[in-house]
Amino acid sequence: MDNREVLVDIKNLRTFFYTEDGVVPAVDGIDLTIHRGEVLGLVGESGCGKSVTALSILRLIPNPPGKIIGGEIFFHGEDLLKKNEEKMRMIRGDKISMIFQEPMTSLNPVYTIGNQISEAITLHQKIDDAEAKKRTVEMLHLVGIPEPERRFSQYPHEMSGGMRQRVMIAMALSSNPELLISDEATTALDVTIQAQILDLMRGLQKKLGMAILIITHNLAVVAEMAETIAIAYAGKIVENASAKEIFKSPRHPYTYGLLASIPKFTEKKTNEPLPAIEGMVPSPYHMPKGCRFNPRCPFATEKCREEEPEILELTPGHLVRCFHPIES
Amino acid sequence: MAEKAIEAKKKGQKKSSEDYTYAGMVFHRLTRHKLAMVGAFMLIFILLFVFVGPLIWRADPNAQIEGLGGLFNPASRAHPFGTDDYGRDVLARMFFGGRISLFIGFISAISSTLAGGFVGLVAGYYGGWADNILMRFTDAMLSIPTFPLLIALASVLGKGVWQIILVIVVFGWMTDARLVRGLVLSLKEQEYVEAARAIGASANRIMWRHLFPNTLAVLIVSTTIGIGGAIIYEASISFLGFGVQAPFASWGNMLQNAQQFIWNSPRLIIYPGLAIFMTVLGFNFFGDGLRDAIDPKLKL
Amino acid sequence: MATRLVEVQNLKKWFPIKGGVFGATIASVKAVDEVSFFINQGETLSLVGESGSGKTTTGRTMLKLLQPTGGKIIYKGKDITNLTPNQMRPLRRNMQIMFQDPYGSLNPRMPVGDIIQEPLDVHGIGTRKERKQAVATMMETVGLRPEYEKRYPHEFSGGQRQRIGVARALVINPELLVLDEPISALDVSIQSQIINLLQELQQRLNLTYLFIAHDLAVVRHMSDRVAVMYLGKIVETAENDELFDHPLHPYTQALLSAVPVPDPEVKRERIILQGDVPSPVNPPSGCHFRTRCPYAMPICKEQEPLVIEVAPGHTVACHLLTKK
Numbered sequence A: 001m002d003n004r005e006v007l008v009d010i011k012n013l014r015t016f017f018y019t020e021d022g023v024v025p026a027v028d029g030i031d032l033t034i035h036r037g038e039v040l041g042l043v044g045e046s047g048c049g050k051s052v053t054a055l056s057i058l059r060l061i062p063n064p065p066g067k068i069i070g071g072e073i074f075f076h077g078e079d080l081l082k083k084n085e086e087k088m089r090m091i092r093g094d095k096i097s098m099i100f101q102e103p104m105t106s107l108n109p110v111y112t113i114g115n116q117i118s119e120a121i122t123l124h125q126k127i128d129d130a131e132a133k134k135r136t137v138e139m140l141h142l143v144g145i146p147e148p149e150r151r152f153s154q155y156p157h158e159m160s161g162g163m164r165q166r167v168m169i170a171m172a173l174s175s176n177p178e179l180l181i182s183d184e185a186t187t188a189l190d191v192t193i194q195a196q197i198l199d200l201m202r203g204l205q206k207k208l209g210m211a212i213l214i215i216t217h218n219l220a221v222v223a224e225m226a227e228t229i230a231i232a233y234a235g236k237i238v239e240n241a242s243a244k245e246i247f248k249s250p251r252h253p254y255t256y257g258l259l260a261s262i263p264k265f266t267e268k269k270t271n272e273p274l275p276a277i278e279g280m281v282p283s284p285y286h287m288p289k290g291c292r293f294n295p296r297c298p299f300a301t302e303k304c305r306e307e308e309p310e311i312l313e314l315t316p317g318h319l320v321r322c323f324h325p326i327e328s
Numbered sequence B: 001m002a003e004k005a006i007e008a009k010k011k012g013q014k015k016s017s018e019d020y021t022y023a024g025m026v027f028h029r030l031t032r033h034k035l036a037m038v039g040a041f042m043l044i045f046i047l048l049f050v051f052v053g054p055l056i057w058r059a060d061p062n063a064q065i066e067g068l069g070g071l072f073n074p075a076s077r078a079h080p081f082g083t084d085d086y087g088r089d090v091l092a093r094m095f096f097g098g099r100i101s102l103f104i105g106f107i108s109a110i111s112s113t114l115a116g117g118f119v120g121l122v123a124g125y126y127g128g129w130a131d132n133i134l135m136r137f138t139d140a141m142l143s144i145p146t147f148p149l150l151i152a153l154a155s156v157l158g159k160g161v162w163q164i165i166l167v168i169v170v171f172g173w174m175t176d177a178r179l180v181r182g183l184v185l186s187l188k189e190q191e192y193v194e195a196a197r198a199i200g201a202s203a204n205r206i207m208w209r210h211l212f213p214n215t216l217a218v219l220i221v222s223t224t225i226g227i228g229g230a231i232i233y234e235a236s237i238s239f240l241g242f243g244v245q246a247p248f249a250s251w252g253n254m255l256q257n258a259q260q261f262i263w264n265s266p267r268l269i270i271y272p273g274l275a276i277f278m279t280v281l282g283f284n285f286f287g288d289g290l291r292d293a294i295d296p297k298l299k300l
Numbered sequence C: 001m002a003t004r005l006v007e008v009q010n011l012k013k014w015f016p017i018k019g020g021v022f023g024a025t026i027a028s029v030k031a032v033d034e035v036s037f038f039i040n041q042g043e044t045l046s047l048v049g050e051s052g053s054g055k056t057t058t059g060r061t062m063l064k065l066l067q068p069t070g071g072k073i074i075y076k077g078k079d080i081t082n083l084t085p086n087q088m089r090p091l092r093r094n095m096q097i098m099f100q101d102p103y104g105s106l107n108p109r110m111p112v113g114d115i116i117q118e119p120l121d122v123h124g125i126g127t128r129k130e131r132k133q134a135v136a137t138m139m140e141t142v143g144l145r146p147e148y149e150k151r152y153p154h155e156f157s158g159g160q161r162q163r164i165g166v167a168r169a170l171v172i173n174p175e176l177l178v179l180d181e182p183i184s185a186l187d188v189s190i191q192s193q194i195i196n197l198l199q200e201l202q203q204r205l206n207l208t209y210l211f212i213a214h215d216l217a218v219v220r221h222m223s224d225r226v227a228v229m230y231l232g233k234i235v236e237t238a239e240n241d242e243l244f245d246h247p248l249h250p251y252t253q254a255l256l257s258a259v260p261v262p263d264p265e266v267k268r269e270r271i272i273l274q275g276d277v278p279s280p281v282n283p284p285s286g287c288h289f290r291t292r293c294p295y296a297m298p299i300c301k302e303q304e305p306l307v308i309e310v311a312p313g314h315t316v317a318c319h320l321l322t323k324k
Helices: A050-057 A085-091 A113-124 A129-142 A161-173 A191-208 A219-225 A243-248 A253-261 A302-306 B002-010 B022-031 B034-056 B090-126 B128-143 B146-157 B161-187 B191-199 B203-239 B251-261 B267-294 C055-062 C085-091 C112-123 C128-141 C146-150 C158-170 C188-205 C216-222 C240-245 C250-258 C298-302 C319-323
Strands: A006-019 A022-035 A039-043 A066-075 A096-099 A179-183 A211-216 A228-233 A236-242 A312-315 A318-320 C004-019 C024-040 C044-048 C070-075 C095-098 C176-180 C208-213 C225-230 C233-239 C308-311 C314-316
Touching: A006 A050, A006 A211, A022 A039, A022 A050, A022 A066, A022 A211, A022 A236, A039 A050, A039 A219, A050 A066, A050 A179, A050 A211, A096 A161, A113 A129, A113 A161, A129 A161, A161 A191, A191 A219, A191 C250, A211 A219, A219 A243, A228 A243, A228 A253, A236 A243, A236 A253, A253 C188, B022 B034, B022 B267, B034 B090, B034 B267, B090 B128, B090 B161, B090 B203, B090 B251, B090 B267, B128 B161, B146 B161, B161 B203, B191 B203, B191 C095, B191 C112, B191 C158, B203 B251, B203 B267, B251 B267, C004 C055, C004 C208, C024 C055, C024 C070, C024 C208, C024 C233, C044 C055, C044 C216, C055 C176, C055 C208, C095 C158, C112 C128, C112 C146, C112 C158, C128 C146, C128 C158, C158 C188, C188 C216, C208 C216, C225 C240, C225 C250, C233 C240, C233 C250, C308 C319
Parallel strands: A039 A211, A039 A228, A096 A179, A179 A211, C044 C208, C044 C225, C095 C176, C176 C208
Antiparallel strands: A006 A022, A006 A066, A228 A236, A236 A318, A312 A318, C004 C024, C004 C070, C225 C233, C233 C314, C308 C314
């Protein structure tokens, strides 16, 4: 059991999108707990609701067409969903920060990166410009950007993708947040750059002690970084356990199928086909009845097609949402 | 995804955007666009007025009433819109004048869009010196002062409906040429164009089968808005004395003719003026809506 | 006996950068800078590299979708480098390409049946009826219902669109297929389906693949041979197992060490490369990799390393090995 203080506690979060084509139940009853200093991975494919969950925490869901219609998000015991915009703005970028996939669009091209980081700092801390600049240079150094004083006055387009991502991280960590949300932050990077950035994030986490919510579709990345992993499918969490448990004994057929289907880098080439999961992620406008994974599940029974399973704790710390979880 | 749609239809669920054909999707979005529907109603009204009107109110637009007493009559049962400076029934002239104005507007807008579109397509696809030559020619045409050329053309060609159409096309194709060229330049870089080249498709095939259909959206919108512009242009040309000749009416020449009577018979300006206003506005609203409906990224 | 289906010798593709008042060429992006490789009939050669490596440009230049700036392309023994587009047209039946982007690679205004049929139309193969039949057969082969031939691309998912892309590429029975990152834009669970499909089709139709990718796990699964590119050059080529088990070039070593593995128990020995990839407009002198190489020597700055064969089928371009 985790002894650390609970930092974020998401209970039965429901975020729906009301479009002209119908209602999209993007997040439909998600529970997640993040402890102080914990690295939690939220893994899933398109339409699973992982990014929407992150945006819901920071209340950045565009309204219309999106709306958080239910649940609670406790941060230090206070429900974020009940706070007004003013209070949320004080939390964003200060106590909870977020980095995104495309650093080019997250950075303003007409301001220097130093300027942008300093602005982020002065927004939340009462220090003067000179002091902010000093802190900025420190942050640039912390994230491994060489010649930080010179780089201060560079523009985003003058830097490479990896550098820009480091700048994003510097900005996100400048206020020493308690939680860093990383939404597919390394997906668009080359593998060698990704290795650098993941290395950096691990180092910073050890040094600064913040919790990280890593959102990705890449199981390998999450294996490296996360202590705990939650697997999301079609708006719900289907499995939640320690990283070791997830990889060693996945209990949900989706998790199991996903792990089995990815090509193994460390294994020699056989000419066997991959054990792929049949079918596709359901369209949000036509969610299947019963368990959302049932059309693709090789173990689905009549019950699976009629009822939706609840999430249960099968072994301590290992939660699964399935009527017929796979044997350990 | 398509399988799911068929299942859903069987269960009577609502169709989503994935289930429509492209044209169906555009129509669906269009009917939900408020401004477009307002424009559509205005246009339907105008079309009914102009085509069905004469079947209900039968009067000769060119028949003149004898005697000074028949001139400038206000609205009456005999003449719901009154009479003009020649004693002719204004309502009837509005019908037939409208037909001519709409005809001119429609034909010239379509022709200039197609002509300009063709130039833009060729220039954009081939690039290089062909593009250069065509675009510099376009620029040159844009720089020519309209009025003197108009007079020159009119003196050579004479006055009449087809002459106006020609003039409007000659002065109007350039905008579409630039528009289409710009669009083709970006479309050319799309992977499906590269795929077509990989298959071995000829330049013609790529231009007409792949690029042109993807410019249709822009061309259709340009045409609808162009119709409005053409009608106003026709009115201006008539103002200058060229264009549809007496005794035949067009909204443009009615407006032109009525300017001298603005004090004693303002209705002679109001009727055609209002008609032109409604028509152009209707086409503009509809064109706006069409543009929005066609853009799949825009959330309606 | 392995026969070479296609061979590329010292292939160059430079993109000019124009500047000045008269638009003269002031510099070039050396996207592909003297690249040589061959692909045997029936095999899969993977071209791996990161952004700026030139792998995508190499694939397109090999198919003459881009005109080579230098070097030779030899297809079945015939030099096709300088053929005109008209002369190339009949050859295009034999070499096709499948694209990365499931959204941009299909004309949104064409029904998918027409999209798949187009290669047959272009080359005038078969009667109308035969073409329609070929399309239906092809759709079934790639796992799509033939009844959907009147539907438009936007009605299909990403995975299905990639299937349409494969169908289009294979409907004229080519021998060579260039696969340009065909699964990168797809969901993980769909990637395996498409990988299986590609492999099955290769067996069934005796296809030769040039597989361009950056996901090394997929490359390991699919390839017979692998060529690693960096900044426009091939730094190492070897058979699948040989490359992954005994990488010789420092870049290959770093690249392989950087790949994350879905196993939390494994602790990776990472070779972290410093700095960023240099610009292909101004690559470093001598060996392009020297600015980031942990083993750089003085000679690396002066001389470009030649490609040498260190073991049968295993070639490397690195001074560390020439010394031996």
